[in-house]
Amino acid sequence: MSTKATHPPDTPLYPIREVSRLTGVNSVTLRAWERRYGLICPQRTPKGHRLYAQDDIIRIERILQWLNRGVPVSQVADLLDQPETVEAPVPDAGDWASQRQQLLATIETIDLPRLEALYQQSLALYPLSMVINELWQPVVKTLEAKWAIEPDELVRRALEAFLRSQVGIRLHYANQATRGPLILLNAMPDDPGPLWMLMAALMASEQGYRVQLLDHTLPLAELPQAVKRLHCSMVLLTSGQREADDYVRRALPDTAKTLNVPLGVCGEVARLRDAELRDSDVHMLGDDLPQAIARLRPLLRESGIL
Incomplete structure (x- = not known):
């Protein structure tokens, strides 16, 4: 079946920004799927702007289903119009x-x-x-x-230098384009570098948050002042390490009580220390970064910030 759009004149159509919001697939990826692989073919306005029908949105959701099953994007086109029961092919070099x-x-x-x-x-x-x-x-x-x-x-x-540069550019433009809550992101003291922090920053920015990164670990005692002066809606700390016992068991919970915004923790430390802080004011968000960032919005709502 061709992906050429042939929708009736009265079919509701959505701009690419709205489709991105509905499906969670950013506009750059939607364009790449169209240009490089012909996976979708939206209608165009006279000025060339893309417009997507509900059928296109359903097709995008099917693409995501195949990708989640481990199918390389290069193989998805051959599967989209097959029966739902068709088995995923054995992944090739693109897996x-x-x-x-x-x-x-x-x-x-x-x-x-x-x-x-x-x-x-x-x-x-x-x-x-x-x-x-x-x-x-x-x-x-x-x-x-x-x-x-x-x-x-x-x-x-x-x-680290490569990711700091790439993520920094992305955050600069994303922060200007959104009015979402501002997240203060900082690495914990035992983390030897900002890799977890940078990945978390990417995810948070993608979900519509403004992100303020700090290159060096800010002492916990200075967080209340940082929240006030930067007008932050939340503090998110990251680490790929276990972190020191006193820092985790005493300093973090004490700091969380002094803040008027939520204090969250993600990365390996959240998995390793979850049981110790589960009943504290520190929100342990886990080591799965997409899931951790997805938990921010309900948390901010519960805190009365959203």
């Missing part, structure tokens, strides 16, 4: 395992032009939550486990 291997090798050889190409490609072809879950988060965990045994400061710092 997530292969992409993780490519990304790991590229990071460890410090091939920055290739790293930028892989980064941009992943964000263009897949929803960000999928990219974080299936690609970047597993790769960062693999690297941190390796670096715990064999430290490689050059590779770590090169990766």
Whole structure:
């Protein structure tokens, strides 16, 4: 079946921004699916603006279903018009395992032009939550486990610098384009770098939050003043480490009581320390970053901020 749009004249049509909001797929990815793979074919206004019908939205949801089953985006077109019971094909070189291997090798050889190409490609072809879950988060965990045994400061710092630059550019323009709540994001003191913080910043920005990053760990005692002066709606702390016992068991809960906004924790530390802080004023959001960021909106509503 052709993807050419042939909708009746009275069919409701939606602009790309609204379709992005409804499906969770950003506009860059929607355009890439159309141009590179012909997965969708929206109507166009006389000025060339894309307009999507309900059928297109349903098709986008089916694309997401196939991607979530591990099918590479290059194979989805052949499956969209097949019966729902058709089995997913055996993944080829475009599957997530292969992409993780490519990304790991590229990071460890410090091939920055290739790293930028892989980064941009992943964000263009897949929803960000999928990219974080299936690609970047597993790769960062693999690297941190390796670096715990064999430290490689050059590779770590090169990766951090790359992501700080890419994420910083994205945040600059995203913060200007939204009026969403401002999240103050900071790494915890034992975290050797900002990798978890940068991934969380990407996810938060994608979900419509404004994000304020701090390059260096801010002492907990200074958070109340930072919240007041920056007009933050929430503080989110990240770490890929266990963090010190006194910091987790005493300092964090005490600080949470002094803030007039929620204090959340995500990253590996949230998984490792969940039981210790579950009954405190600290909100443990887990180590799955897309899920952690998804929990912010209900939390802000419960706190009366939204």
